[in-house]
Amino acid sequence: MTPLSVTIEGARLTYGGVLLFSGLTLDLPAGRTTCLLGPSGVGKTTLLRILAGLAEPESPTMVRTGDGAPLAGRIAYMAQQDLLLPWMTVLENVLLGDRLRRSRPDAARVDRARVLLSDVGLSGREHERPAALSGGQRQRVALARTLMEDKPLVLMDEPFSALDALTRLRLQETAAGMLAGRTVLMVTHDPLEALRIGDRLHVMTGRPAAMGPALEPAGSVPRRVDDPGLLALQAELLRRLAE
Numbered sequence: 001m002t003p004l005s006v007t008i009e010g011a012r013l014t015y016g017g018v019l020l021f022s023g024l025t026l027d028l029p030a031g032r033t034t035c036l037l038g039p040s041g042v043g044k045t046t047l048l049r050i051l052a053g054l055a056e057p058e059s060p061t062m063v064r065t066g067d068g069a070p071l072a073g074r075i076a077y078m079a080q081q082d083l084l085l086p087w088m089t090v091l092e093n094v095l096l097g098d099r100l101r102r103s104r105p106d107a108a109r110v111d112r113a114r115v116l117l118s119d120v121g122l123s124g125r126e127h128e129r130p131a132a133l134s135g136g137q138r139q140r141v142a143l144a145r146t147l148m149e150d151k152p153l154v155l156m157d158e159p160f161s162a163l164d165a166l167t168r169l170r171l172q173e174t175a176a177g178m179l180a181g182r183t184v185l186m187v188t189h190d191p192l193e194a195l196r197i198g199d200r201l202h203v204m205t206g207r208p209a210a211m212g213p214a215l216e217p218a219g220s221v222p223r224r225v226d227d228p229g230l231l232a233l234q235a236e237l238l239r240r241l242a243e
């Protein structure tokens, strides 16, 4: 898959007479992971939803792709809520994309789904319904489903927020490996998480919101939690968040 660069330019959106942002620009470099941080309610999810085609922005918002072709059909989106279908099993939920495309998953696809479920720590739970899982486990199924979709642009809204600390660290590593080479935009509230797995970090603040300059930590992802450079940058990120 050829990595795809995506840019949203001059983004503008008003909700109920309140201007959320105007003239907002964000570059997503091809094959890199961009993390978006910012206070609750600043508009991060809304920006993701615009890119996913789920929210209608106002003029003059432009979404450009590196190859000039439309984004539609080239996005995997993991929303804040797990959005699992309760009547399907865990395995069927991971394979939902195939069903929506009306293609019957072959043995290789089913195997891949099983491997992903094992990677997210859910081996042996394939035939259970989502209701039998905890919130964090359901989120892991949603992560596996997102990674199952072979799309050049992956949008993730707080994918690890409902996980315990150790599972979170492990899954950050799994996801960083699986997402390598894709263009990813991930919303997170966790500066350390952004620093571990982001190639570029932006902080969005204010109303109307402004996009802060990119912070580009050194080294390849996933970075070690005890990396001294990372701890220094964490302080810088917290400072930007507090502004």
Ligand SMILES: Nc1ncnc2c1ncn2[C@@H]1O[C@H](COP(=O)(O)OP(=O)(O)OP(=O)(O)O)[C@@H](O)[C@H]1O
Pocket: 015, 016, 020, 038, 039, 040, 041, 042, 043, 044, 045, 046, 047
């Ligand atoms: N469909 C909608 N209709 C009206 N207002 C909305 C809608 N969606 C979001 N908003 C408002 O827009 C603002 C930004 O919401 P958004 O979910 O994008 O923030 P966020 O930065 O992702 O927050 P959080 O970190 O809490 O998820 C909020 O004030 C929210 O109430």
